[in-house]
Amino acid sequence: MTDAESREALNSAAMEETARKSRRAMCRALAAAFERTGQLLRTSGHLSGPQRVDGTSPFGNGDDRLVALGYLGETAAALIAGGVELIERENPYAVAALNRQLVEVEYLTWAFAEDQEEASSWLRATKSERLQHWQPRHLYGRSQGRFRGRDYQEHCEVGGHPTPVGMRTVFGPGAHPSAEIILYETANHGLSTWSYLLSAIGAHCQSDGSDSAHLVPQELAEALQAAEARWREADRLPAVWPAPSVDSASDHPSSR
Numbered sequence: 186m187t188d189a190e191s192r193e194a195l196n197s198a199a200m201e202e203t204a205r206k207s208r209r210a211m212c213r214a215l216a217a218a219f220e221r222t223g224q225l226l227r228t229s230g231h232l233s234g235p236q237r238v239d240g241t242s243p244f245g246n247g248d249d250r251l252v253a254l255g256y257l258g259e260t261a262a263a264l265i266a267g268g269v270e271l272i273e274r275e276n277p278y279a280v281a282a283l284n285r286q287l288v289e290v291e292y293l294t295w296a297f298a299e300d301q302e303e304a305s306s307w308l309r310a311t312k313s314e315r316l317q318h319w320q321p322r323h324l325y326g327r328s329q330g331r332f333r334g335r336d337y338q339e340h341c342e343v344g345g346h347p348t349p350v351g352m353r354t355v356f357g358p359g360a361h362p363s364a365e366i367i368l369y370e371t372a373n374h375g376l377s378t379w380s381y382l383l384s385a386i387g388a389h390c391q392s393d394g395s396d397s398a399h400l401v402p403q404e405l406a407e408a409l410q411a412a413e414a415r416w417r418e419a420d421r422l423p424a425v426w427p428a429p430s431v432d433s434a435s436d437h438p439s440s441r
């Protein structure tokens with residue numbers, strides 16, 4: 186297949202009406218699940234747990250780990266909901282910038298799922314400590330290949346910094362397919378972040394013998410699963426995505 190044929194197949198898959206609707210539904214379901222779960226995590230972390238009594242939380246929380254996870258959940262909700270709204274306003278460049286932030290939330294959520302104490306340490310850290318330990322380069326370096334520095338750099342090229350690559354991607358010819366590709370990435374990274382959040386919640390509940398059902402509303406989780414199934418069935422982008430490159434708006438969708 187020639188480059189022109191590959192691009193035409195990519196653009197066609199990006200612009201399919203059923204796929205476009207499924208991407209938006211996927212992102213809205215993600216935003217709803219993250220927002221409510223984040224709220225429940227923060228409330229539970231503030232009210233329940235031993236850290237207020239033993240004085241280990243400088244904020245007077247019962248459990249700083251849950252509060253930190255709650256903040257990440259609510260941040261993911263804001264970024265994803267904002268991305269859908271901006272896509273509807275035909276502003277994909279801003280969505281690409283939000284995606285870079287979403288990737289950083291994804292990295293942090295993975296770190297908190299790997300080690301419960303990371304969440305408390307992050308919440309209590311000074312700016313200097315965060316810069317020394319929790320920058321994206323630290324996290325993808327610690328991930329042993331799960332995350333790639335090149336992928337994050339591509340997000341920076343497209344939406345993190347004003348670059349010719351990013352501006353050509355969203356303001357030049359074919360801007361509408363590019364917008365759909367960017368929204369695909371919102372859904373892709375959002376789902377990855379959600380899976381890490383569930384892992385972190387599961388690890389926490391296993392350690393203290395509690396039930397995760399009070400932290401993850403079943404109806405939202407089921408709605409999210411249904412939206413994901415419809416999205417994966419409708420969206421042909423992964424099948425036609427070319428080899429990873431900066432010019433393709435982001436990293437390959439199957440690389441997560």
